[in-house]
């Protein structure tokens with residue numbers, strides 16, 4: 581599952597899990613409480629760990645539930661199997677609803693602005709039809725919680741492929757791109773039979789840190805000022821299955837209550853300290869970039885107050901395009917804190 585997501589560790593997960601496995605053996609338990617796409621959670625599960633994943637936002641929780649808990653295709657008894665559930669998703673007729681109105685290129689946003697070009701009109705109406713059908717099906721009790729998550733997971737992945745954006749949903753492109761003109765499609769998901777006992781919860785690290793009971797914790801906080809709740813508002817709306825007021829030109833859902841302290845220079849250091857104070861696991865691993873909101877000296881000073889710190893480093897290419905590769909080289913750091 582590749583997914584354009586700020587700070588996605590898919591390409592670094594082998595390195596991260598390799599470093600973790602030098603310290604705690606496979607079979608141990610580990611928490612990934614800022615799991616995002618759940619790429620590290622899944623890599624840890626594949627390496628034999630029991631993983632507890634969490635995130636402050638709802639759509640990462642949908643990804644984590646689908647990737648960790650669905651070890652094989654669920655029964656989908658309501659349809660007579662997973663393949664039929666997928667065919668059902670593909671065949672749902674379009675409806676001109678909230679997505680069509682607020683985010684489609686032939687829409688008429690409630691605040692009176694010009695149509696927002698996040699999606700072609702036909703894809704926006706397909707998304708509306710699918711959202712409504714999944715919601716009705718879940719309310720009818722015909723599918724399990726995990727089956728419900730899998731349908732939303734598929735919808736989010738498929739929506740990402742035809743969204744008319746460059747990277748995040750902070751704004752849309754001026755013209756519909758080639759991808760955005762393509763009709764939304766649904767590919768079969770790949771299920772992983774991993775050995776551990778996994779669990780997934782929704783909530784902030786501030787809420788959960790003191791109740792995490794694991795041999796180790798892997799923290800991957802935001803390191804730039806870009807708030808995930810605003811930059812991925814459309815995915816959050818798909819996961820929350822609601823119809824929030826689409827504010828301003830970009831149509832963002834009200835996200836301020838979900839703002840992360842890790843994104844502000846003034847509060848990020850305190851957020852690290854507060855989190856470390858509450859964690860009881862003997863080992864804490866932290867991914868943090870060289871150019872994060874907390875300067876490397878400050879972060880090291882904070883971590884040194886909690887345990888013995890070891891730093892692992894890897895050069896990482898920020899951009900895909902070769903001609904920009906040079907300016908995009910980042911030094912990715914993995915801090916290991918062995919708590920006092």
Ligand SMILES: C[S@@+](CC[C@H](N)C(=O)[O-])C[C@H]1O[C@@H](n2cnc3c(N)ncnc32)[C@H](O)[C@@H]1O
Pocket residue numbers: 585586587588589590613614615616617618619620634635636637640783784785786800801802803808809840841842
């Ligand atoms: C750098 S991303 C994680 C990327 C992830 N490791 C991956 O590979 O996709 C940071 C994540 O932290 C989440 N987040 C931000 N503040 C948080 C908080 N206070 N508690 C829990 N999660 C938070 C964001 O929603 C985002 O998904």
